[in-house]
Amino acid sequence: MNALRQRAxxxxxxxxxxxxxxxxxxxxxxxxxTPERSVATAIAIAEDAREAAC
Numbered sequence: 001m002n003a004l005r006q007r008a009x010x011x012x013x014x015x016x017x018x019x020x021x022x023x024x025x026x027x028x029x030x031x032x033x034t035p036e037r038s039v040a041t042a043i044a045i046a047e048d049a050r051e052a053a054c
Contacts (some may be wrong), residue, residue, distance in 0.1 A: 016026050029041045 012028070016028075020026055026043070027045055029038050033041075036052075
C-alpha cells in the first residue's frame, strides 16, 4: 500500500471515531463509490436490520 493511500485510510479512521464512540453504527462502503451505489448499500443494510429485528 502506498503512503498516500495509508494516509487516506487513516483519515477515514479518525473521522469515523467520534460517531462510533457516540454509539452510532458505521459501515465502510469504499472510497470510489457513486452516491447512488452508497444509497443502495445503505438501503440494503437497513432492510437486513429490519428483518433481523422481527
